[in-house]
Amino acid sequence: MSSLSDADSQCKQGDTICEIRVYEQEVIIVPIFLLASFLVTLVFILLLHFCPEKVDRIRPQPSKSTSRRELRGIDAPPGINVLEHENIALDIPNSYSTFNPPKTYSSNNPFLPVSTPALPSDPPSQPFKPSFTPIVQPRELPRQRLPESFNLVTPLPLAFSLRTDSSVSLYRARMENRNVVLRVLNDSADATERQSFLGFASFLAQLGPHPFLPELLGVVSLRAPLVTVVEELENRDLLSFLWRCRQEHVDPPCEMTERRIFTMAKQVASALEFLHSKDLLHGNIRAHNVLISKEFTAKLWGLHGVYTRKNQAATQTDDPSMKKWQAPEVLARRPVSQTSDIWSFGILLYEMATLGEAPFAEISVNELLQFHQRGKGLKKPSNCSNALFSTIKACCQWKDQDRLSLVDLNRKLLAGEKSASDKPLKVSGTVNIEQYLHEAGYGEKNSYTVF
16 A cells, blocks of 8 residues: 555544545645735736836846847826826836946028029038947936826927927926926827937937036936936027027027127037037037026037938938028038038027027028038127127138138137127017018028039
8 A cells, every 4th residue: 555545544534634634635735826926926926017017127137139129118008197186107217317427528482593604712621420339328217197296298389499300299297397399209109200200309318418508317218208307408409599699588598799699609509519529410510409407508419311311321401491500611502520510510609699690691592502602701700899790700711621620719719708798698679570580581492503
């Protein structure tokens, strides 16, 4: 007989304890094991439903050799737009820094084609080839439905300069006592727009931190709505700031002095030098693409065009609203270089000196290249010093090799800041928006034939 039969035969009739010992595995161990497995599964399901970010932490990380990156975030309840009539909560660590900061920052009417003479026969500059490659992914911000972390969500004005395309909506919010801007991808966006949205966030992350570039705080990228969180600069874009400086008794107070022009210009030049150090051209430097903080710090934005050109291996765009700021070689579709940004920087200085006037207001977009070729340039504003105007002219030279380098530009800006006046600039009259759009070339088309 088996041992089980021997044990069974030793048990007296009615001896319950003896019978339990014999059948211990069937009566006790297996039920306890099944109960424990059920409880562990139940706890994991509850965690997955209510605390997905904790599940993410205990999941095994993908190996470094995998070729596909996994974007993780949190889910939103189906059919609910979390930006309408309720708060968004982000589970934010104590530090908002996305990066490890380095110690140093080293009218729609068509126009007839216009035939223009050839540009000077100087040796053409070499095409600018960006060599910037992605190396960093933006930090994922796990979202929880708690009101105290991310709240006071309100839409931003349509003209706010962080807008890049019609597929993105902008909102202002508070994130633990800090003003932030939410760039939210609309539900109607297609796969290409979603890829571009996340690609731009990755591009901002790979740029790394700089004191004069808006700070990317993180993204929510797992499911709709996709969100990019950027610091808010309370004085909005520089162009609207300049227009407010024309008004009297505005709240908050707003004034522009020549010294502040040089200071802000130094900050923009620092950001531009940072981009150039990464073999990136900005391509659209203008007051509308500079953001101003509450403390009047200038930060260079308009980076979506930089990302698009890098991603599409292009060096120039054909946006008619940019023509008045573009260098002659860009208008003529010639190879561009870093000095093309220096030309636009000179136009930016002119905007600041005139408190937001459109450059080359009397010249149509279709005649602009011929105007430059005849050696004509910007007129000196009435309240512009010789030092500031000489810097503008040195930036806006016809030949790209005659323009200031960034090193020389920084030197002139530093010298100008030391001797500049602190007297507020005054310009009579407010800006007529329709007139400005016409003078700035919005809605115009040009068709240059360059031989």
